[in-house]
Amino acid sequence: MAVLRRKARRAQGAYAGADDPLDAAQERRVRAVLALGGVPQAGLPDGVQQVRLRLLERVARGDEAPRDVSAWAAVVASNLAMDWHRAKRRQERLGERLASLRQLENPSGEDSSVLSLAVAQGLDELPDAQRQVLVLRFYADLPVRGIAEELGIPEGTVKSRLHTAVRALRDRLHEDEVV
Numbered sequence: 001m002a003v004l005r006r007k008a009r010r011a012q013g014a015y016a017g018a019d020d021p022l023d024a025a026q027e028r029r030v031r032a033v034l035a036l037g038g039v040p041q042a043g044l045p046d047g048v049q050q051v052r053l054r055l056l057e058r059v060a061r062g063d064e065a066p067r068d069v070s071a072w073a074a075v076v077a078s079n080l081a082m083d084w085h086r087a088k089r090r091q092e093r094l095g096e097r098l099a100s101l102r103q104l105e106n107p108s109g110e111d112s113s114v115l116s117l118a119v120a121q122g123l124d125e126l127p128d129a130q131r132q133v134l135v136l137r138f139y140a141d142l143p144v145r146g147i148a149e150e151l152g153i154p155e156g157t158v159k160s161r162l163h164t165a166v167r168a169l170r171d172r173l174h175e176d177e178v179v
Contacts, residue, residue: 020052021052021055021056021059021069022048022051022052022055022069022073025070026069026070026073027048029070029073029074029077030047030048030051030073030074030076030077031044031047031048033074033077033078033081034047034048034077034080034081036081037077037078037080037081037082037084037085038081038084038085039080039081039084043084047077047080047081047084050076050080051073051076051077051080054076055069055072055073055076090141094141115173118172118173119169119173121172122168122169122172122173123135123169125168125172126165126168126169129161130161130162130164130165130168131165132151133147133151133158133161133162133165134161134162134165134166134169136150137158137162144158144159144162
């Protein structure tokens with residue numbers, strides 16, 4: 001029993017006593033994994049901070065310390081690099097869709113400004129709960145399940161709010177004869 005307590009104190013001490021949960025070698029390893037994973041140089045400091053944050057969150061939840069912090073940090077860094085690539089691909093696809101819409105419609109700068117203003121006004125007029133799910137779904141590109149988990153509400157509620165918000169925004173834009 002005393003051996004278990006010593007191990008637990010040693011594991012807790014790895015975080016609690018130190019200002020930085022990652023030592024210099026672990027940080028270098030995290031940076032290398034991120035860089036080899038394709039994260040650009042400018043994104044490396046943020047990636048390292050994300051690994052630190054996840055380690056500190058783990059400790060704050062009271063989870064058991066990883067047996068090998070260096071290996072755990074490398075896996076988290078690898079996952080972050082994959083997330084970065086997914087987000088990049090999502091942004092590229094969104095950019096391509098927007099570009100194709102612009103080519104089809106080819107609105108003048110004035111028309112585009114009017115539409116942007118109308119959408120912004122329409123968003124402002126939505127109730128807070130509807131605006132929140134609409135922004136999270138279509139601007140932050142979160143899935144319905146992710147929104148539900150983050151807000152602590154059922155998926156059906158998210159879907160209902162999205163449906164109502166989109167319908168209200170669409171009606172508003174048609175009412176103003178913007179689209």
